[in-house]
Amino acid sequence: MNKIFMSGNHAFAESAIRAGCRCYFGYPITPQNELGEYMAANIRKAGGVFIQSESEIAAINMTIGSAATGTRVMTSSSSPGISLKQEGLSFLAGFELPAVIVNVMRGGPGLGNIAPAQGDYFQATRGGGHGDYRMPVFAPGTVQEIADITFLAFDVADKYRTPVMILGDGMMGQTKEPVVFPEPIGELPVKEWALRSMGDGPSKYLASLILDPAAMERHNWKLYRKYKEIERNEVRYESYMIDDADVVVIAYGTTARIAKSAIKRVRDDGIRAGLIRPITLWPFPKQILQELARKIKQFIVFEMSTGQMLEDVQLSILGKADISFYGRPGGVVPTPLELARYIYRECQNKKELDYET
Amino acid sequence: MKLKNEWPKHYKREVITHYCPGCGHGVVHRIVAELLEEMDLGKKTIGVNPAGCAVLAYKYFDFDMIEAAHGRGTALATGIKRSRPDLFVLSYQGDGDLAAIGTAETIHSASRGELFTVIFINNAVYGMTGGQMAPTTLKGQKTTTSPDGRNPKYEGYPLHITDIVATFPGVAYAERVAIKSPASIIKAKKAIKNAFQTQVDGLGYSIIEVLSACPTNWKMSPVDSMKWINDVLEKEFPLGVLTDKRKGNS
Amino acid sequence: MDKIKKKECKVIVKSENCKGCYLCVEFCKPGALKVSKNLNKMGYYYVEPNEEKSCNGCTACAIVCPDLVIEVYGE
Structure with missing residues (x-):
């Protein structure tokens, strides 16, 4: 073919x-x-x-x-x-x-x-x-x-x-x-x-x-x-660079592609980020997120909206890990660079918080 | 002696409909069932029943049926007929369904010349919801939402949708009939037969508008309702063939 | 001298299914149908054959009946 x-x-x-x-x-x-x-x-x-x-x-x-x-x-x-x-x-x-x-x-x-x-x-x-x-x-x-x-x-x-x-x-x-x-x-x-x-x-x-x-x-x-x-x-999802990840980005469709580029960038800076890309949004891949939340404590939801899939991630993780959100609504397509910056900043903030506590 | 009026094969045996006493639906149902048997079409028919009083028609008719959302009968019929052009397809609809919420579907399926038949029951009110004003309600006619009588200044005029679609090149047969007497019912049956044959011959869209009684919401006896169809409703919606493109008629 | 044989016709009303619209009574020319004095299970004064008049087998009653409760027998 x-x-x-x-x-x-x-x-x-x-x-x-x-x-x-x-x-x-x-x-x-x-x-x-x-x-x-x-x-x-x-x-x-x-x-x-x-x-x-x-x-x-x-x-x-x-x-x-x-x-x-x-x-x-x-x-x-x-x-x-x-x-x-x-x-x-x-x-x-x-x-x-x-x-x-x-x-x-x-x-x-x-x-x-x-x-x-x-x-x-x-x-x-x-x-x-x-x-x-x-x-x-x-x-x-x-x-x-x-x-x-x-x-x-x-x-x-x-x-x-x-x-x-x-x-x-x-x-x-x-x-x-x-x-x-x-x-x-x-x-x-x-x-x-x-x-x-x-x-x-x-x-x-x-x-x-x-x-x-x-x-x-x-x-x-x-x-x-x-x-x-x-x-x-029928749950389907893709895991990307998840094995050693400390932070997991969750994104689907176009934003998942942007997220992959951003993850490559932040990995160059020593941040071990990975991606879960839901291929089915319903049924939502809850189970993998629940399993990951046992060892990974930082999740970032990334969407071209003000936060909708975010709620499914919250319902999956149920408070067992930190979830933050980055989104651009209204037809603005975010760049890999801006997401990379966001991931980097979030990881720094978390480090400082963890240090303080 | 033998039985002169056999129970139609495509009408479920000894069914008691939910229709009110004197309602025209029962008669039209019977005519349709009789014709599908006489023309040997019932076995290859898929009917579409509407939202409205006839929503339960599939419990009475004995051929394959699907229910449509309010107004969408002819869109469903389009999907069915285009998927299975070998089948006979029928959409049964009331005036609110066909001439208000489903106007676009009615106009455009007719405009495309879809090869199915529409049975359009016009009783000038919304029956199932309790007698509200319909697009076909007459000037001055009292309904629950035109309590002082339909006033064109506020509520506009009765819509003659069959007359509109009859002007379309894709519409091969359109006629308006009434259920008001034995003779008029025989005429109505003949009209529906012509429409069915139009579909069988693949000539184009066919639609029969049936002026039909709603004694409950008209607040009249069934017998008075027949007279009202004859004396009043027919004056706004005159009976007759509106278009006929069958051989020798076009 | 032979009498002209009268057409034999008969009308039967399935009274339990009759909703009492009386369109059949209205359109029966010979007056072979009448309204009963009794109610059926649905609560309607149903229609029954009028024994005083005879059915001519025209089927007008069956044609106008919305509920298919009338059977007409004839030659």
Whole structure:
């Protein structure tokens, strides 16, 4: 398989087509337009369907319809558009329908700007839609990982019958890198639960309306058990220079790349820093952080926001180590140098504090 | 002697619906079920039921169905039909669903000429939520949110959405019918049959608007409701074929 | 002389499922249906055949019935 030089947005689309995605519905919004454009140019060649919908709301609902027939389906947008899709995500969760949703994040709130940001972490991981549901959220860090994770996301969606979100940002969408794609998937197994029309058998229906509170409760607990299973099986993260680390940076996506450069710099200055890069934001890699907190007493959370993943790190470490935060919101992309300075300063401060006590 | 009106195959046997006495939904459900059987379509049908009074339609119809969020019926139907063009797809919606919260989906699915059929129940009120003003509420009509009667100065005018989409090139069949008498019901069935055939023949979007009674929220007896459809509702929404692009008709 | 044989028709109302909208009574030309003096389990005064008039088998009652509670038998 040849290496191709490609942007993140194109890689999302190419990988989806290779994963057997046969329907794409979307509405233009910067900075993810190249994804839809690639689909428009290529998915029909693979026997698929492309519709530029009248809105993000229509796109997510077309996605629901397509998913109900058992088709592998994708929709994509950027922050304000993802807000519009939240009702549909809740329905996908309620119906237990698989679909892959890409969010190429930009600065916000409101219309914000079109620069890279990570302000949608809460929305993605806390369930931006209504009701008691969770959704697997992947955060790729390179164009290669976009290709690999998009491919994987369809499998996870089908396996658990759940919507899956891939959270990128404007930088990842636009960055071009060499990428090797997985081989196109062959015949997919039949989804027994899908609506295929009744034929000579009994009729089926998909409904998220469950008027009886006891039955609704049973459905909620059923979803809960599924989410617990996902938490057990699907946690993914990358450890970087962690073996001898005294301080651990936690960052995902674009900020993780910046963090790696910063870690290299501070190591030259004798600070043994390492990185945990969550690849799944939900389920969050709690366990590794808990284990690290037994011996490492300093953690730095680094995000392009004012501190959202920070809360998941706090919930994981539960006061067993010091956690500080460095972030740049609003579409400002921090440099490796500024993070390196922050890590250095934090380590000095901690040394002084430890000395005093 | 033999039974002249067999129970339709695609209507669940001996079901008692939650609809109020005299509600038009029951009649339209029956017509749809009868036609799917007569035209041999039920086995390959996926229906979309709306949010609104017909939200439980999947408990009554006996063919595959999925429920849509309020207003999104035709977006779901688009996803279904594009994924499975070989299937017969039906979206069943009310006036609030189709002509208020789902206006964009209605207009654009029609504009794209999607190859499915929409059954549009127009009873000029929001039924399930208790009789609020709908986009199709008549001038002067009293509802819980237009207690002095709909005043165009404050509440605007009734929306004729079927007339709008009937002008689109992608819409192959549009007709407005009423459920007010045995004769009008026979006509309504014929119209829905034409719409179904339009989809089978792949000619374009098809929509049937059905003027249908909501005696509970109109605060009228079912019999008076039939008369009100005939004497009042039909004056604002005249019955008839709005577009017909089938062979020999275009 | 043979009498002209009268068409044999019969209407049956599944009274337990009847919601008492009386559209069938309204649209039955021969008046073969009437409102019962009794309530059914749902609490409606249901519709029953009117023994004084005979059904002509036109099925108008079944066509207007929203609840499919009427069966019409005929030739």
